[in-house]
Amino acid sequence: MAEAIAIIFESAEGVRHEVAARLGASLMEAALMNNVPGIEAECGGSCICATCHVYCDQVADIVGAPSDEEDDMLDLAAADRRAASRLSCQIKVTSALAGAIIQLPARQY
Amino acid sequence: MERTIIVGGGHGGAQAAVSLRQEGYEGEIVLVSDEAHLPYHKPPLSKTFLKAGGAAQLLRPESFYTDNAVELKLETRVAEIDRRAGLVRCDDGAAIEFSSLILATGASARRPPIAGADLENVFVLRNMSDAERMRAEADDASEIVIIGGGFIGLELAHTLVGLGKQVKVVEMGQRLLARSVAPVISAYVLDRLFAADIDVRLGAEVRGLEQAGARAAAVTLAGGERLGADMVVLGTGAVPSTGLAEAAGLAVDNGIVVDHAMRTADPRIFALGDVASFTHWQWQKPARLECVQNANDQARHAAKAITGKETDYRDVSWFWSDQGSTKLQMAGLSMASDRTILSGSPENDDLAVYHFDRDRLVCVETVNRPGEHMLARRLLAAGITPSEADIADGKDALKALLGGPAQGRSA
Ligand SMILES: Cc1cc2nc3c(=O)[nH]c(=O)nc-3n(C[C@H](O)[C@H](O)[C@H](O)COP(=O)(O)OP(=O)(O)OC[C@H]3O[C@@H](n4cnc5c(N)ncnc54)[C@H](O)[C@@H]3O)c2cc1C
Ligand code: FES
Numbered sequence: 449m450a451e452a453i454a455i456i457f458e459s460a461e462g463v464r465h466e467v468a469a470r471l472g473a474s475l476m477e478a479a480l481m482n483n484v485p486g487i488e489a490e491c492g493g494s495c496i497c498a499t500c501h502v503y504c505d506q507v508a509d510i511v512g513a514p515s516d517e518e519d520d521m522l523d524l525a526a527a528d529r530r531a532a533s534r535l536s537c538q539i540k541v542t543s544a545l546a547g548a549i550i551q552l553p554a555r556q557y
Numbered sequence: 558m559e560r561t562i563i564v565g566g567g568h569g570g571a572q573a574a575v576s577l578r579q580e581g582y583e584g585e586i587v588l589v590s591d592e593a594h595l596p597y598h599k600p601p602l603s604k605t606f607l608k609a610g611g612a613a614q615l616l617r618p619e620s621f622y623t624d625n626a627v628e629l630k631l632e633t634r635v636a637e638i639d640r641r642a643g644l645v646r647c648d649d650g651a652a653i654e655f656s657s658l659i660l661a662t663g664a665s666a667r668r669p670p671i672a673g674a675d676l677e678n679v680f681v682l683r684n685m686s687d688a689e690r691m692r693a694e695a696d697d698a699s700e701i702v703i704i705g706g707g708f709i710g711l712e713l714a715h716t717l718v719g720l721g722k723q724v725k726v727v728e729m730g731q732r733l734l735a736r737s738v739a740p741v742i743s744a745y746v747l748d749r750l751f752a753a754d755i756d757v758r759l760g761a762e763v764r765g766l767e768q769a770g771a772r773a774a775a776v777t778l779a780g781g782e783r784l785g786a787d788m789v790v791l792g793t794g795a796v797p798s799t800g801l802a803e804a805a806g807l808a809v810d811n812g813i814v815v816d817h818a819m820r821t822a823d824p825r826i827f828a829l830g831d832v833a834s835f836t837h838w839q840w841q842k843p844a845r846l847e848c849v850q851n852a853n854d855q856a857r858h859a860a861k862a863i864t865g866k867e868t869d870y871r872d873v874s875w876f877w878s879d880q881g882s883t884k885l886q887m888a889g890l891s892m893a894s895d896r897t898i899l900s901g902s903p904e905n906d907d908l909a910v911y912h913f914d915r916d917r918l919v920c921v922e923t924v925n926r927p928g929e930h931m932l933a934r935r936l937l938a939a940g941i942t943p944s945e946a947d948i949a950d951g952k953d954a955l956k957a958l959l960g961g962p963a964q965g966r967s968a
Contacts, residue, residue, distance in 0.1 A: 481618045485579075490853055492598040492614055496877050496886065496927050520928020523956070524935060 453546040457484045457502075460554035469541045475550065476500040476537035486552040493537035500536045501525040503551040508532040510544050527553030559584025561863060562645055562655040564635045564801065566590025568599065569830030569852035570661035571616045574627045576860035586627045587653060589645075591634040594685050595619055600849065602688040603712040604879050607695065608719060613685050638805040640823060657825055657863045660802055660813060661856070664795035664831040664847060669704070671791075673766030676773045679789045682709055691790070698788035699723060702776045704763055706733040708878045710792020711746065714755045715881035725756040725784050727763055727776060739894075739910040742885070742922050745903045749883050797832045797845060810834055812845040817869040818862040819855050827862070829855035838871045839890045839919055839937075848876040873937045875930070886930040889920035889937045900948050901926070909933075911948055918942040928952060935959055 452468040457479055459465075469478035479487040479500075488499035498521045504511045514522060514534055522533045536550070561577060563570045566588050574588050590596070597613035622629050634648040644654045666681035668674050678698075680691045695701070701717050703710045706728030714724045732743040733750075750757050762779035766789060776784045799809045807821045808814040812834030819827045819835070830852035837844035854872040861868055878885045883906070894912035901908035901924075909929055912920035918941070921933035932955045936943065939959065947954045 481615075483618065483621050483624060490849060491877070492600065494600075494877070494879075496884070496930070498931060517927050520952070521931055523928070524931040 453541065453543055455541070455545060456547070456549045457486070458549055458551045459486050460552060464549075469545070471541055471543065473541050474537050475502065475539040475541060475545075476535075478541055479536060479550075484552075486556065487536065488556040489537060490557075491537075495521065495535060495538055498522065498525040498535060499556040501527060501553050501556060502534055502536045502539075503530050503532050503553065504534050504539075504548075505530070505532040505551065507545060507548045507550070510542075510548070511539050514538065525553070526555045526557050558654070559656050560654065561586050561657040561659060562635075562653055563588045563659045563661060564645070565661035565663055565798075565830075565832075566592060566596045566629070566631070567661060567663045567830065567852065568596070568616070568849050569663070569856045570659070571596035572853045572856035573659050573661060573829070573860055574622070574625070575617065576857045577863065578625045578627070580860045580864040580866065582860065582864050584656065586625075587630060588622070588627055589630045589633050589635050589647060591632065592684060592686070593632050595622075595629070595631070597685060599684070600877075602685065603682055603709045604716060606688055607692050607713075607716050610692070635801060638801055638826075640805055640826075643825070655825070657827065659856075659859055659863075660821075660826065660828040660832060661830050661852070662798040662801065662832045664797045666791060667794040667796050668791060669763075669793045671704070671763055671765055673768050673773055674791065676766060676768060676771060676789075678772045678787065679766065679791060681791050682713065683795065694788055695720060695722065700786050701725070701788045701790065702727060702784050702786040703790045703792050704776065705792035705794065706730070706757070706759075707792050707794055708734065708737070710790065711750065711880055712878060713790060713792065714750060715753055715879075718753050718755055719881075723756075725758065725786075726750065727758045727761045727778070727784070729760070729762055731760050733757070733759070738885075738887070738891070738922055739897055739912070741899060741903065741908070742910060742924065745908065745924060746880055746883075746885070748903065749880055753881055795831070795847060797834075799832060802828065802832075810843065812843075814843075818867045819859040819870065820862060827859040829859050835870065837874075837890060838869070840893050842892075844890070844892070846874055848874065850875045873934050875934055877930075884923075884925050884927060886923045886927065887920065888923075888930055888933040889918070891920040891922070893919050898945055898948055900951070909948075911943070913942070916942065929955070932956060932959075 455469040457465045465484045467482035491497035596616045637646040703726045764777045766773040767775040797812045802813045813828035834845045875888045893914040896913045898911040910922045923930045
């Protein structure tokens with residue numbers, strides 16, 4: 449069993465789900481494999497569907513800025529883009545994210 | 558009693574279970590799949606799976622099904638639909654009654670009538686067990702011939718070359734992907750194959766497979782040429798798995814015929830995904846689409862209809878294919894296209910083709926422009942047709958056409 453850290457996903461309505469996220473997996477996988485509602489991930493992590501949009505306000509510095517490609521996609525995600533918007537399939541779970549609160553948009557498609 | 562039976566645990570079947578619960582469905586859900594795996598992502602099978610190895614990428618974890626009271630019957634085939642009794646019979650002897658039935662049986666590999674197509678080193682690629690067998694065989698193979706230049710065959714060609722194999726592709730048509738993309742994209746895709754040292758034969762007819770014992774040793778072409786092979790892949794398309802529906806007397810015409818809400822003529826029975834034939838809103842003719850988007854969105858619509866919130870299926874279709882490191886994406890339907898505008902250039906590995914039906918935008922194909930693909934989906938959903946100048950100006954001009962922040966369904 450790989451090591452895991454706690455991550456908290458918070459829905460648009462404020463409901464929190466704490467999950468054990470495996471180090472090295474993507475944030476998208478951490479949410480999906482723990483049945484967090486509000487992530488669709490239709491393309492399975494290929495950075496082409498933008499249905500895994502998250503807001504990383506609290507850990508913006510840690511997750512950093514999106515690539516140009518991801519940046520384009522975020523502009524057109526179904527929910528409003530914010531300064532700390534990211535596609536969760538493009539973020540790796542690292543120990544620096546332990547205890548992070550990741551917010552989910554109201555809609556993904 | 559309320560019970561929905563879903564036949565087929567692929568993209569559409571699994572999404573139907575997810576969407577039924579999201580829509581508040583309180584009846585029982587039984588998902589019957591003849592595969593041994595929990596529902597998984599199919600696109601990686603021709604892309605990363607052969608290379609990266611490892612296990613299937615699941616669509617949902619096992620706990621999803623238990624937490625949401627979705628009963629999974631794996632390695633079980635539905636053998637018959639008894640419409641009079643309102644039940645299905647499975648190959649394990651079980652007879653299960655339904656109030657609603659969803660047929661998400663997908664498509665299976667088309668096996669062309671080529672002599673030797675059933676030899677032991679001849680493969681098709683439709684599911685995980687095909688991919689696992691192919692991976693095991695590919696280890697020892699050095700020369701591989703792929704018959705058919707469709708999306709899956711071409712993706713495989715790049716993947717196998719990446720594993721150090723010598724790969725040849727034999728295509729009957731005069732260009733690749735002829736029914737799916739514009740000529741300029743076909744030419745670009747061919748160019749990328751050549752650049753990856755993949756040998757591609759266009760306009761080539763296969764005469765048969767040369768047999769050595771139980772194995773194929775070569776593919777022979779109509780002109781007499783012999784292409785040595787220690788592994789052959791049939792990439793010759795797929796046929797919808799309509800057998801169950803046909804035997805149950807439901808209308809089948811290149812797919813199970815359904816209406817705007819994915820319903821067959823029997824109001825209890827729905828069909829969706831690769832197996833469903835429906836009148837496409839952009840084209841006004843029967844269409845059957847083989848892509849993840851279509852399976853997912855149709856599943857959402859079927860779930861809405863079953864929970865009494867029927868809507869028209871009017872989603873924008875989209876598709877992607879990874880040709881090696883090239884990202885090819887399509888939004889909309891090109892069937893109705895009678896005019897195209899090219900943006901960018903193949904030389905820069907960066908282009909888009911805008912398709913029009915008279916003065917209406919109907920489809921956009923992009924190469925290495927994922928942002929523009931998303932834009933295209935939005936434009937098509939909103940019914941906005943950009944001008945030639947907008948297209949030439951690029952992303953910002955196109956974005957301006959959409960006005961304001963994102964509203965409504967993205968695509
Ligand atoms: C190798 C490969 C690569 C692909 N790449 C892409 C891509 O990059 N992008 C894209 O958009 N699409 C891609 N596709 C297409 C996409 O996977 C399909 O369009 C999608 O899976 C269709 O979903 P579905 O639910 O209709 O059918 P499927 O996902 O095929 O599922 C049908 C399931 O039903 C089962 N079944 C059939 N009959 C019965 C029965 N009687 N009883 C029980 N179970 C039954 C089958 O075994 C199968 O598991 C790819 C497909 C393949 C094979
Ligand atoms: S899962 Fe599709 S973009 Fe992240």
